[in-house]
Amino acid sequence: MTSTTDPHTESFRLSMLIYDTRYRSTTIQVVALIGFLILIGWLISNTAQNLQDLGKEPSFRFLFEPAGYDINQRLIEYTSRSSHLRAAFVGLLNTLLVAVMGCALATVLGVLIGVLRLSKNWLVSKIMTVYVEMFRNVPVLLWIVLFMAVLIETLPAPSAFRGDDPESTMKLFESVALTNRGIYVPEPLFSRSLGDVHLFGQSALNFDVSLNLLAIVAVLVAGVFVSGRIRDRADAIQNRTGVRPTTWYLRLGVVFVPLIILLVALGFHLGYPELKGFNFGGGTHMRNSLIALWLALSLYTAAFVAEIVRAGIMAVSHGQTEAAAALGLRPRRIMGLVVLPQALRVIIPPLISQYLNLTKNSSLAIAVGYMDITGTLMGVTLNQTGRELETVLLGMLIYLTISLCISLVMNWYNNRVSLVER
Amino acid sequence: MSEMHAETVGYVRDTMLPEQDPPATSVGAIGWLRENLFSGWFNSVLTILSLIFIYWILSALLPWFFSPTWEATSLNECREILAEMGREGHFGGACWGVIRDRWVQLLFGFYPSGLYWRPILAFILLFVALGPVLFSDYFPGKLIWFSAIYPFLMPWLLWGGSVWTPLLVIAGLGIGYGVFRVVAAAAGNLAGIIAAVIAALAWWIFLVGPLSELIHSIIPAGLNSVDSRNFGGFMLSITIGVVAIAISLPLGIVLALGRRSDLLIVKALCVGFIEFIRGVPLITLLFVASTLLNIFMPPGTNFDIILRVIIMATLFASAYMAEVIRGGLAALPKGQYEGADSLGLDYWQAQRLIIMPQALKISIPGIVSTFIGLFKDTVLVSIIGLLDPLGLSNAIRADSDWNGIVWELYGFIALLFFIFCFGMSRYSMYLERKLQTGHR
Structure with missing residues (x-):
């Protein structure tokens, strides 16, 4: 490498590739790229050789073969005759379901606990400290199996609800049944339903979306939008005349009156769970695996969120609080108007990574038999078809996509929030 | 005025009152x-x-917690003891007999009981090795040499085998250094480094195995070797955690430097690796370890599952470590880089003498929390069938004596994890305080 090609000319020698800073970076990059390509090539050739020895040919055709296994927790139509791709899709929706539910609960709990931990009440702040340390320092997988055990062992069997003098009764005005087979909650029913809209035709990824739900969401969004306009108008009037018109009943009205009218028009009512034979029928059945996973992930992540919230609030300088107090704001308004908006900017970036962690941790569902994407694609499908390479790589790709999407959305939101600053 | 007052006011106090106690x-x-x-x-x-x-x-x-069942030898016996006291049902009391019966197994897995001194010694020596790094104030500086040897000593203590293997592995470092000196003198630093790495790798891959067998047959010295499948319990968790963190530290430094470098291709490779690893759950990487890693290797390679898990855990930890160290590098004031440049140091000298000592010091709390995270994540190996504490708890429940035990085992495992992780997080807080005063 260091031998010179032509010692007599001063123009270009090979050694300049190393010793001349003009060329050195290019040399290093080319060497790195070649090394990387060699590594990849080596891995691929090994893989091809091994797969050939095993008599397997990499192909994704298995995805369109019938899966042949059942998934008890599903959001869309699925039978054991559906394809593996369909099963993976069911699993993906389950992952997203538990991730969304978990993020929501973790945020609510985390903010509550983080604020309470800063409470002046000694006992409350100590209890919250114990909570945070207890959940943070024990593996989340242990919490998941522990919650599963709690649900199975402590809740009564459905048979305990039977008879004239049952051992257990349904909670919350006879609407919720807590049993060791899962939790039964009332389901929303519509007697004059608008029906469903079918998406993606006959492909493996087809699913139905309830038009009722779409209508409700549309009315809600429209109501909130109109309510926002009313607030803007009130602001404008206040700026012009100094007197703020009373609008709260109008703002509540435009959100709730159309919603109630729509619900009545659709014939909305709740379907309560009822004991039928040995088990409950009717209502929505939330399985133990879902509940355990959801609670464990949320409570575990809430401990981290609480620390983030606490750090964010403490990062707002004390002068801000004092200045707000000097303006005559009450403590609760100081928190809401001065401290939290500033703390939010510190809080959001680490919060995003906690959401990401929760989504990734939801892959531990496999330990309690919740059929998420790990359980379907990288679990049963892998075992049935023996296609380790394809299933695991596809699964990783899906998780990578979810992670990238979350961080894109959250970064976009983060940019919006930080633009407000100064 | 005052005269008027003197006439109208009957009494004016002219001495201070003694201070009163505040109200009770x-x-x-x-x-x-x-x-x-x-x-x-x-x-x-x-x-x-x-x-x-x-x-x-x-x-x-x-x-539930205070239940006199420490001496029981099976779940049924526990229930009898509790029933005599009139405590029935699931919540009558804990059955602590299982902990007395199986705590050794929860700590060591199926490691041969005669050889327990080896993991214990390795664990104690771990603290001796960590001492100079973590509590630099209280330990003599010379001990850092022991810290350097420890990574070779620990696998030998745990897995056993011929004493010559670790010695020859260390010799590989010496050979690499020798080659570096010779080649660097003849052809420059970069060529020296490349030649040294190639020589050391060739030594480790092709020569260490046969040579150590050869020397062992002449001068046999060593420990009984223990199979990987006998590893289990907390010993397994600690082994995976410590080895993965120790190796991921240098990898993380390289990745962090790569991510901050101006070289586009190097940067792209590092960013791609880090974001890929951080974007997928650890469990999928463990699936790769259990099913795919052997497919990626040359035909006929077959190394054991713990080694494969350690490799994937190391890759996983190194991505997170790289981000922690990148944070430390970013926290350094720009003046430090410029100062190093103005002294005429080249890139590696600047990194070694100026940047890294400060950046690593800043990132120690982050490194500790990465370690806590990884240590907690080692329970995931139970999903791919290794016998970590959680996996062992299933194995214990499979025993007819203890079939039906849930809380006691989970509680015990959770307690041990809590003690480890809480202790480490306290340590990292202590360090943060120590470093903070150092900066003011």
Whole structure:
């Protein structure tokens, strides 16, 4: 490498590739790229050789073969005759379901606990400290199996609800049944339903979306939008005349009156769970695996969120609080108007990574038999078809996509929030 | 005026009164209670609610916890003992007999019981090796040499085998250094480094195995070797955690430097690797370890599952480590880089002498929390069938004596994890305080 090609000319020698800073970076990059390509090539050739020895040919055709296994927790139509791709899709929706539910609960709990931990009440702040340390320092997988055990062992069997003098009764005005087979909650029913809209035709990824739900969401969004306009108008009037018109009943009205009218028009009512034979029928059945996973992930992540919230609030300088107090704001308004908006900017970036962690941790569902994407694609499908390479790589790709999407959305939101600053 | 007052006011105090004690309700225990627990109706309500909550938890937990079942040899015996005391049902009391019977197994897995001294010694030596790094104030500086040898000593203590293997592996470093000196003198630093790496790798891959067998057949010295499948319990968790973190530290430094470098391709490779690893759950990487890693290797390679898990855990940890160290690098003031440049140091000298010592010091709390995270994540190996504490708890439950035990095992495992992780997080807080005063 260091031998010179032509010692007599001063123009270009090979050694300049190393010793001349003009060329050195290019040399290093080319060497790195070649090394990387060699590594990849080596891995691929090994893989091809091994797969050939095993008599397997990499192909994704298995995805369109019938899966042949059942998934008890599903959001869309699925039978054991559906394809593996369909099963993976069911699993993906389950992952997203538990991730969304978990993020929501973790945020609510985390903010509550983080604020309470800063409470002046000694006992409350100590209890919250114990909570945070207890959940943070024990593996989340242990919490998941522990919650599963709690649900199975402590809740009564459905048979305990039977008879004239049952051992257990349904909670919350006879609407919720807590049993060791899962939790039964009332389901929303519509007697004059608008029906469903079918998406993606006959492909493996087809699913139905309830038009009722779409209508409700549309009315809600429209109501909130109109309510926002009313607030803007009130602001404008206040700026012009100094007197703020009373609008709260109008703002509540435009959100709730159309919603109630729509619900009545659709014939909305709740379907309560009822004991039928040995088990409950009717209502929505939330399985133990879902509940355990959801609670464990949320409570575990809430401990981290609480620390983030606490750090964010403490990062707002004390002068801000004092200045707000000097303006005559009450403590609760100081928190809401001065401290939290500033703390939010510190809080959001680490919060995003906690959401990401929760989504990734939801892959531990496999330990309690919740059929998420790990359980379907990288679990049963892998075992049935023996296609380790394809299933695991596809699964990783899906998780990578979810992670990238979350961080894109959250970064976009983060940019919006930080633009407000100064 | 004053004269008028002197006539109209009957009495004017001309001496100071002695200071009075504050009222009894604002000092001592009562004062503390008033200030911290009952200041205002809202706080009082919160306090009372908290007290009810604590009572509710403790009244459920304590009777269960204090149960005289330490000597029981099976779950049925536990139930009999409790039934004699009139405590029936699931929550009558804990069955601590299982912990007495199986705690050794939860710690060591199926490691041969005669050889327990080896993991214990390795564990104690771990602290000796970590001492100079973590508590630099209290340990003599010479001990850092022991820290350097420890990574070679620990696998030998745990897995056993010929003593020559670790010695020859260390010799590989010496050979690499020798080659570096020779080649660098002849052809420059970069060529020296490349030649040294190639020589050392060739030595480790092709020569260490046969040579150590050869020397062992001449001068046999060593420990009984222990199979990987006998590893289990907390020993397994600690082994995976410590090895993965130790190797991921240099990898993380390289990745962090790569991510911050100006070289586009190097940067792209590092960013791609880091974001890929951080974007997928650890469990999928463990699936790769259990099913795919052997497919990626040349035909005929077959190395054991613990090694494969350690490789994937190391890759996983190194991505997170790289981000931690990148944070440390970013926290350094720009003046440090410029100062290093103005002294005429080249890139590696600047990194070695100026940048890294400071950046690593700043990132130690982050490194510790990465380690805590990884240590907690080692329980995931139970999903791919290794016998870590959680995996062992299933194995123990498969025994007919202890079939049906749940809480006691999970509680014990959770407690041990809590002690480890809580201790480490306290340490990292201590360090943060120490470093903070150092900066002011």
